[in-house]
Amino acid sequence: MTDWLKYIGLFLLVMFLQVMLLDNLHWLGLIHPFVYIWAILLLPIELPRWMQMFIGAAIGGLMDLNAHTPGVHMAACVMIAYLRPLLVASYVQDIQRMKGAITIKTLSPGNYLQLLAIIVVVHHSLVFFLEAFTFRHFGYTLLQILLSGVLSFAFILMFEYLRKNT
Amino acid sequence: MRNLLQLILRYSNFLLLVGLEVVAFILVVRGNRYQYVAASGAANGVVASVQLVCDNIVSYFRLRSDNAQLLEENAQLHADILTLQNSLEQTTQVTDSTDVPYTFADRDYTFIPARVIAYRTDRHHNYLTLNKGARDGLTPDMGVIGKDGIVGVVQSVSSHFAVVAPVIHEGLYISSMFRKNGYLATLHWHMPDTRSAALEDVARHVDVEVGDTIVTSGMSAIFPADLPVGIVSEVSLGEGDSYYDIGVTLATDFRSLRHVHVLQYTHRAELDSITNR
Numbered sequence: 327m328t329d330w331l332k333y334i335g336l337f338l339l340v341m342f343l344q345v346m347l348l349d350n351l352h353w354l355g356l357i358h359p360f361v362y363i364w365a366i367l368l369l370p371i372e373l374p375r376w377m378q379m380f381i382g383a384a385i386g387g388l389m390d391l392n393a394h395t396p397g398v399h400m401a402a403c404v405m406i407a408y409l410r411p412l413l414v415a416s417y418v419q420d421i422q423r424m425k426g427a428i429t430i431k432t433l434s435p436g437n438y439l440q441l442l443a444i445i446v447v448v449h450h451s452l453v454f455f456l457e458a459f460t461f462r463h464f465g466y467t468l469l470q471i472l473l474s475g476v477l478s479f480a481f482i483l484m485f486e487y488l489r490k491n492t
Numbered sequence: 493m494r495n496l497l498q499l500i501l502r503y504s505n506f507l508l509l510v511g512l513e514v515v516a517f518i519l520v521v522r523g524n525r526y527q528y529v530a531a532s533g534a535a536n537g538v539v540a541s542v543q544l545v546c547d548n549i550v551s552y553f554r555l556r557s558d559n560a561q562l563l564e565e566n567a568q569l570h571a572d573i574l575t576l577q578n579s580l581e582q583t584t585q586v587t588d589s590t591d592v593p594y595t596f597a598d599r600d601y602t603f604i605p606a607r608v609i610a611y612r613t614d615r616h617h618n619y620l621t622l623n624k625g626a627r628d629g630l631t632p633d634m635g636v637i638g639k640d641g642i643v644g645v646v647q648s649v650s651s652h653f654a655v656v657a658p659v660i661h662e663g664l665y666i667s668s669m670f671r672k673n674g675y676l677a678t679l680h681w682h683m684p685d686t687r688s689a690a691l692e693d694v695a696r697h698v699d700v701e702v703g704d705t706i707v708t709s710g711m712s713a714i715f716p717a718d719l720p721v722g723i724v725s726e727v728s729l730g731e732g733d734s735y736y737d738i739g740v741t742l743a744t745d746f747r748s749l750r751h752v753h754v755l756q757y758t759h760r761a762e763l764d765s766i767t768n769r
Contacts, residue, residue, distance in 0.1 A: 346546065350546075356614075356684070358614065375505045376504070376505060376508050379505070379508055379509060379512060380512075383512050383515075383516075386516075390519075394612070394615075394617065394619055394655075395520075395615075395617075396519040396520065396522065397515075397516040397517060397518070397519025397520035397521075397522075398516075398520055400512075400515075400516040400519065401513055401516035401517060401520065404509065404512040404513055404516060405509070405513065408505065408506075408509045456520050457615065457616060458616060459520070459616070463683075466684070
């Protein structure tokens, strides 16, 4: 029960940061970090996978409402919610025995960084390409993915670090 | 039959993934059509209320520049009044002063002032949210202008708020013309440069120069004619091309836009009914 309260608290905090701060920064019109995907990374791994995907769809849908991009974040979030258990299963022997959020502590730092990098790249690629909905400005979209991805990666690591120390 | 059920069960997660992705894709494709872009977005109360709270806080820090902008607009209006008074005097000298004041039907617009409470300029489909809505007489497809020129078209309204597709929205095509010769063209924006757009459909026989002023054409009830759109900043014409590539510096700077007017066309219903007859 307290785990769920803690999760909801973190979820609200990270959504607040995303909507109030990061969505309002215009870094050259190019860089737009999405740290809210941390909320999907923190979902308890023992939840049934279909439920993880539905929660992912709901979180993405919320972001879409806020960003006026119907379906874009939803598609990306469902994809990473589907991939996360598969990725975790490839790192650990017995995923059935794992409980709670996936963090640096539950995986080794190396594995966690790898997981985070894959999730961020998949999510950002889907978001930026679906939003552009064309391959005409391919280089520009790639640059968006790269720069925003690096920043999201750094932010989420920072959150992980802060969480570990509190 | 049992085998099929087993198969579905085994791949249930993957099938769910495909199902949800298909739903999301339908939303994306539908959302890319101009009419649907913000239909469910910021005009919905909760999101807009959050934006209003944000804006109420931020607007304190902008008082100084807002004042400057309003003063500038005032000055412009005073100048306009003077010009109008002069021309009025000239006309009353020649016509009978008891005549009923008469406006041309295509100039019969009412102005509703509004404030921009949220905006996005770094997307393909940008938007502005206004603090006026259906309650104040706003409906979709009304034109919006700022102090420098046209701003956009109202896309969706709720009772208190409205979402505007600005000129810098890739789904929007603005019917424009050259002020000097009235040649019609279409203005279309593509990201990322918020200060310039492209002018399409200008054939090679037309005389185009850098510095030409582009204004609205008045060919729809959204904008009256002769509102500033932008100024031609670059012109190029390939050897075998039949159309120019023209870049236009937009009149409105969307990054510093705070106060706008929504244009309400008095004879809209009448015009619509006669054109659709």
